[in-house]
Amino acid sequence: MGTVILGTGSCLPRNVVTNSDLEKIVDTTDEWITSRTGIQSRHIASGDEYTYKLSARAAEKALEMAGVGAEELDLIVVATISSHMLMPSSACFVQNEIGATNAFAWDLNAACSGFLYGIDLADKYVRADKKSKILVIGAETLSTRINWEDRNTCIIFGDGAGAAVVGYSESESGYIGSNLSSDGSLWKLLHMHAPESTNPNLKVPDNTGAHIVMEGREVFKHAVKAMEDAVRGLLEREQLTLDDINLVIPHQANIRILNKLKERLQLPEDKVFINVSDYGNTSAASIPIALDEAKRSNRISSGDTVLFCSFGGGFTWGASLIKW
Template sequence: MNVYSRITGTGSYLPEKVLSNQDLEKMVETSDQWIQERTGIRKRHIAEAEQTTCDLAEQAARRALEAAGKTPEDLDLIIVATTTPDKIFPSTACLLQQRLGNHGCPAFDIQAVCTGFVYAMDVANKFIRTGAARTALVVGAETLSRIVDWTDRGTCILFGDGSGAVVLEASEEPGILSTHLHADGAYEELLHVPGGVSRGFEVAVETGADPRFMQMKGNEVFKMAVNTLGRIVDETLAANQMKKSDIDWLVPHQANIRIIKATARKLSMDMDNVVVTVHEHGNTSAASVPLALDTAVRDGRIKRGETLLLEAFGGGFTWGSILLKY
């Protein structure tokens, strides 16, 4: 008997504080029209000073557990995808486990930046397919506002905070059909935070930029993302001997509306079948795919039995996709 992993519950959370494009106009030289035309973003949510990534993760996790009809004690595995952990250690997954009141199941973080949730889903899927777990909680959560330079108009317009989560359970019915993960560290400096534990957070960087904050070469990242996501669409369809028309919904990483539209064109897919939430929260890195998924599940767009393609591209570079029956 084949064992599959199926999504049985979704949840998400956005901090209450909103930073609109109009607010940004007062902070840097930009405009609402310019931001919307180039990114599709209207606003982003910002965690309060006392709110941590774990706080956001807990909210999304509890909503996903409730939707799945599960308690924290039912969990055999907890994975948190984040690039903005609460502490250097222990992992945010361990902190979340403590909050939820689960004791004993494996809990760990995955760091693949914007592709983190896709990576985490792949790992959880393999735990379930091999019998190592029956019920897994997978969370993508970020407080990117902590690593954004709010004087850099090239990056500060793009990013926000948020979280999304799913509960995966073992099932005899097909759920996740295939996963495809990739990385290429050769492009490290196109999108990165220069500082770190080993290199030091206060070291002077050759460019003179603050090592605590994200740096991005936007045009190069955009081109790589469009080309790479186009290839992974082909790879995913070929691996499953599927046609473009077999996909009911595209649930993409919410980074930029132009990248999303380019991927939709690759699938010959009408934008009505693409879940777009980037206008509501900007790029929330590992949180963006589960945020979009939960939004479309809860508003009734995505229905049981439909075929979904999830995909993401992030710093590293990392990229990946998941094909699943919801």
């Protein structure tokens, strides 16, 4: 008994951008992108597909699966680094969009690890009040935070949203625990500046713009080790082994990181859920989109133990376990 995920949902923008499409705007090729990242296409927002709009659509699907009305929600948390506005938060926009009139709301900034941080936070609220219903969303429109002339980043990222409704259950299912970490000393390897300060005394000298900057090779090395350590540390603490895990849903960064992680953890192909080829790296939306896809394609059954792991800018990283 304990904290459970009652329902999941996801929403992807209508517009699909293939590697061939990117060949027309940046110096790259389909073969180059596929061989280095495993990504073949990504969804890019257009029209009114703002972060909060994608979030709201994903939320509605999760609420429907959970059988929970929006008015029953007590809290909405949106994990994002690409909010529609700096203020109000995307979560406040979602609260209004779905009619969650009894919920308070805020955004959480932990980059690609945001959804895991959010689920862990929700667990604490549910433990404090078993009647709580909490909506945790991971959502990004990273197309608004990319330098489209930088082929090292613009080929990787995509847009989308995933959501989970979290509550309490007397069943044997439940949130087992997490192993979360951060290291702010390495921020320069993966970061995004804010818009330039309007206070001349607080202008950042090396602010190149409000878009993602990444040292890919260095991030790769840190990401694989950090996720492996987080997984092994969590399993050891909970006295479990990888044989006890039915499905691993890692952050969909790129195929090289995923393959290296599988190799280091000695995971068989059928135990790892991967969809990076279709969506690219959607940061905080990555795991909840994959979770919803896995659930709706019957990759997760009642009683399964599911392991999540992620790594993102900050640096932030971690692993979480839940028995479905």
